[in-house]
Amino acid sequence: MLEQIEGSRAVAKTVARCRPEVVCAYPISPQTHIIEAIGALVRSGELARCEFINVESEFAAMSVAIGASAAGARAYTATASQGLLFMIEAVYNAAGLGLPVVMTLANRAVGAPINIWNDHSDAMAVRDAGWVQLFAETNQEAADLHVQAFRLAEELSVPVMVCMDGFVLTHAFEQVDVPEQDLVDAFLPPYEPRQVLDPADPVSIGAMVGPEAFEEVRYLAHVRQLAVLEQIPVVAAEFERTFGRRSGGLVSSYRAEDAEVVVVALGSVLGTIKDTVDERREQGERIGVVGITSFRPFPREAVRQVLSAARQVVVIEKAFSIGFGGVLATDVAMALQGLPPEVVSVVAGLGGRPITTVSLRRVLQAAVNDRLPPLTFLDLDEDLVRHELERMAATRRSGPTAENLLRDLGVPSGHIG
Amino acid sequence: MRRDLLPTDAVAAGGTPEAADTGAGTSGAIGDDPGAGRQRLRFYQVGSFAVGNRLADPSQRTVQSDATRSNSLDSGHRACQGCGEALGARYALDAAMRAAGGQLVAVNATGCLEVFSTPYPETSWRIAWLHSLFANAPAVATGVAAAMRVKGRSDVRVVAQAGDGGTVDIGFGCLSGMFERNDDVLFICYDNEAYMNTGVQRSGATPSAARTATTEAIGPDPGAPFGQGKDLPRLAMAHGIPYVATATVADLHDLEDKIERATLMRGARYVHVLVPCPLGWGTASADTIAVARLATQTGLFPVYEAKNGSVTSVSKIRRVQPVEAYLGMQKRFAHLFGTPGRPDIVARIQAIADDSIARFGLLDSHAGEPAERGAR
Numbered sequence: 177m178l179e180q181i182e183g184s185r186a187v188a189k190t191v192a193r194c195r196p197e198v199v200c201a202y203p204i205s206p207q208t209h210i211i212e213a214i215g216a217l218v219r220s221g222e223l224a225r226c227e228f229i230n231v232e233s234e235f236a237a238m239s240v241a242i243g244a245s246a247a248g249a250r251a252y253t254a255t256a257s258q259g260l261l262f263m264i265e266a267v268y269n270a271a272g273l274g275l276p277v278v279m280t281l282a283n284r285a286v287g288a289p290i291n292i293w294n295d296h297s298d299a300m301a302v303r304d305a306g307w308v309q310l311f312a313e314t315n316q317e318a319a320d321l322h323v324q325a326f327r328l329a330e331e332l333s334v335p336v337m338v339c340m341d342g343f344v345l346t347h348a349f350e351q352v353d354v355p356e357q358d359l360v361d362a363f364l365p366p367y368e369p370r371q372v373l374d375p376a377d378p379v380s381i382g383a384m385v386g387p388e389a390f391e392e393v394r395y396l397a398h399v400r401q402l403a404v405l406e407q408i409p410v411v412a413a414e415f416e417r418t419f420g421r422r423s424g425g426l427v428s429s430y431r432a433e434d435a436e437v438v439v440v441a442l443g444s445v446l447g448t449i450k451d452t453v454d455e456r457r458e459q460g461e462r463i464g465v466v467g468i469t470s471f472r473p474f475p476r477e478a479v480r481q482v483l484s485a486a487r488q489v490v491v492i493e494k495a496f497s498i499g500f501g502g503v504l505a506t507d508v509a510m511a512l513q514g515l516p517p518e519v520v521s522v523v524a525g526l527g528g529r530p531i532t533t534v535s536l537r538r539v540l541q542a543a544v545n546d547r548l549p550p551l552t553f554l555d556l557d558e559d560l561v562r563h564e565l566e567r568m569a570a571t572r573r574s575g576p577t578a579e580n581l582l583r584d585l586g587v588p589s590g591h592i593g
Numbered sequence: 594m595r596r597d598l599l600p601t602d603a604v605a606a607g608g609t610p611e612a613a614d615t616g617a618g619t620s621g622a623i624g625d626d627p628g629a630g631r632q633r634l635r636f637y638q639v640g641s642f643a644v645g646n647r648l649a650d651p652s653q654r655t656v657q658s659d660a661t662r663s664n665s666l667d668s669g670h671r672a673c674q675g676c677g678e679a680l681g682a683r684y685a686l687d688a689a690m691r692a693a694g695g696q697l698v699a700v701n702a703t704g705c706l707e708v709f710s711t712p713y714p715e716t717s718w719r720i721a722w723l724h725s726l727f728a729n730a731p732a733v734a735t736g737v738a739a740a741m742r743v744k745g746r747s748d749v750r751v752v753a754q755a756g757d758g759g760t761v762d763i764g765f766g767c768l769s770g771m772f773e774r775n776d777d778v779l780f781i782c783y784d785n786e787a788y789m790n791t792g793v794q795r796s797g798a799t800p801s802a803a804r805t806a807t808t809e810a811i812g813p814d815p816g817a818p819f820g821q822g823k824d825l826p827r828l829a830m831a832h833g834i835p836y837v838a839t840a841t842v843a844d845l846h847d848l849e850d851k852i853e854r855a856t857l858m859r860g861a862r863y864v865h866v867l868v869p870c871p872l873g874w875g876t877a878s879a880d881t882i883a884v885a886r887l888a889t890q891t892g893l894f895p896v897y898e899a900k901n902g903s904v905t906s907v908s909k910i911r912r913v914q915p916v917e918a919y920l921g922m923q924k925r926f927a928h929l930f931g932t933p934g935r936p937d938i939v940a941r942i943q944a945i946a947d948d949s950i951a952r953f954g955l956l957d958s959h960a961g962e963p964a965e966r967g968a969r
Binding site for chain 2 (some may be wrong): 197198200225226227229230231232233235236237238240241242243244246247248252265267271273373374375377378379380381382383384385386388389416552
């Protein structure tokens with residue numbers, strides 16, 4: 177049933193219908209509405225047989241989830257940004273232990289400077305942790321991906337992170353068909369762990385492994401991720417059969433079949449990009465869009481197939497590897513090895529800066545005219561940057577640049593101190 | 594003949610186990626608690642104060658003397674000779690297993706205990722056991738306890754264990770959170786007073802003046818600084834949790850009794866066990882029990898129980914010892930002795946012991962004041 181609902185609440189209701197048995201919560205913007213809503217559902221009894229635990233840190237949140245999952249309970253938590261980085265050791269640990277924890281990541285920039293708004297730096301920081309990372313384009317997809325996430329996690333004994341853009345999705349009210357309880361129950365069987373902490377059948381979990389087998393353990397984790405890659409389309413197809421709508425999968429493609437220029441992106445910005453592409457198509461430019469839903473495992477083959485006919489691939493991403501460039505662009509370029517498309521990287525929307533159709537139009541025009549350099553920073557305030565660079569050249573000293581920039585902009589907080 | 598191999602003086606002290614209680618035991622024993630019967634037993638061997646077992650009724654003997662004990666931490670592990678932590682963990686978990694009727698799950702922090710017990714592909718654990726990380730054992734245990742609750746397994750007890758680093762330093766955030774929420778977890782700290790697994794570096798539990806690899810015995814203020822360090826049992830008490838106790842590997846009856854009592858309680862429980870480390874303390878492997886006992890008999894390590902934030906019983910010092918007797922056995926304090934030695938520093942440590950004795954009332958009036966400290 178369609179309802180007008182905030183993204184966070186839609187996700188909370190969906191997670192509740194997945195019947196998690198242990199939910200651990202530590203608040204961080206922009207994740208708060210999700211855990212608040214789940215807490216209320218537990219309090220009201222709507223989500224029965226669930227332990228809702230207010231922990232003292234994100235590190236504890238993931239650790240509680242690890243303990244609960246190892247003891248055979250379906251475990252869920254949610255975080256963002258600094259919180260994800262604070263729990264990163266446990267994030268790796270959950271994957272290493274093969275525990276099917278599901279976590280929502282309300283994507284947010286990572287400081288310093290502290291910034292609560294949306295980008296994908298947090299997700300990229302744990303790219304190599306061994307988690308499945310699924311990116312939602314809309315709130316409907318964010319809700320649906322959670323149902324699929326539990327299914328994938330428990331079938332393949334791997335933790336799954338559902339990434340949804342902070343504020344842009346979490347705080348947006350739009351129509352969502354929250355997955356119905358009976359359909360979720362049909363789609364998602366109860367959690368039956370392959371190994372569990374049981375006094376009747378005692379096992380040791382988490383032993384030390386030295387050089388004699390560590391590489392093999394890691395290789396097998398990779399093999400498991402490749403199995404996830406095969407299972408994601410299967411689960412998405414079954415989801416479509418059960419719920420009657422498409423959600424998830426490895427990649428999504430929009431008007432890309434005959435496109436000379438294809439834009440690749442993660443998450444909610446795909447909507448703005450599609451609008452811009454529609455407009456450019458009317459001008460006769462052959463532009464298409466490909467969204468990466470499964471960022472980890474990375475769908476190399478699917479990306480190759482969908483992009484092989486393009487002349488140029490423009491990867492627009494809300495994160496980058498400082499000192500190098502685009503992260504997603506690197507993965508896309510690797511996937512296209514030996515194929516003709518040129519891959520360029522456009523870093524955009526950092527720290528919540530809006531990615532507007534006006535700016536996108538400029539980028540796409542440059543791409544069509546082959547004038548896009550390998551690395552572009554969209555809407556960079558070049559005067560501001562130049563001013564600071566000149567100052568740095570004049571007075572060499574260490575320290576943060578953020579305060580100087582704010583002072584130049586005349587932002588009141590720049591005058592503090 | 595070694596003095597600690599002499600026959601017990603229990604009979605001399607009163608003839609029957611019950612009578613032995615009045616001579617040397619605890620004050621304020623908690624009569625209605627499980628295991629209290631065994632707690633009343635106090636057999637002291639002549640000279641060494643070792644606690645004996647042989648004259649007790651079988652029902653009052655230690656878990657360790659029970660042929661059907663669970664051997665939770667089985668032989669074959671890689672601990673050093675004389676390892677106090679291996680002893681402590683075995684004593685504690687066998688007692689917990691007996692109290693829980695075998696329905697036990699243990700969570701282990703990273704550290705010596707984890708490393709020496711589970712070198713892949715082997716394990717010494719005969720219980721359900723999970724190691725996750727260094728800092729998160731309390732939170733992982735909270736998760737296990739939550740899972741057990743939601744699954745209706747109220748019979749299963751959850752124990753978390755860590756060394757002093759995993760407890761007072763890196764794990765303290767998670768531990769304090771677990772305490773504050775009063776989660777249904779028994780947390781056991783095996784305190785050997787430094788990071789032994791990584792090569793004897795200072796922790797927040799390292800005593801003043803002790804040499805470690807990061808507090809070398811060099812310069813005018815050798816060893817670990819004074820005025821630092823965390824008293825975790827008292828911090829645990831400040832959380833108001835149902836049960837806090839200290840114990841050592843030197844008094845098996847007392848340790849097992851406290852673990853059994855704690856296992857059967859609900860909510861957050863904390864037991865802090867002093868476990869000497871021959872490697873890090875520079876003691877002979879055969880002296881682990883003797884040095885642990887001296888830690889208590891000097892007053893430096895007070896042995897007590899607390900409920901809901903208040904001390905309810907203390908183990909009295911039977912014959913108080915000067916700190917020199919304890920420090921002198923350990924190479925980590927060797928810089929305090931010899932010529933010229935550092936009698937000024939020894940005096941500061943004695944003052945710490947005297948404060949501890951006064952704070953916890955560790956001396957019976959008839960046992961004499963600290964000044965009447967007897968020779969060993």
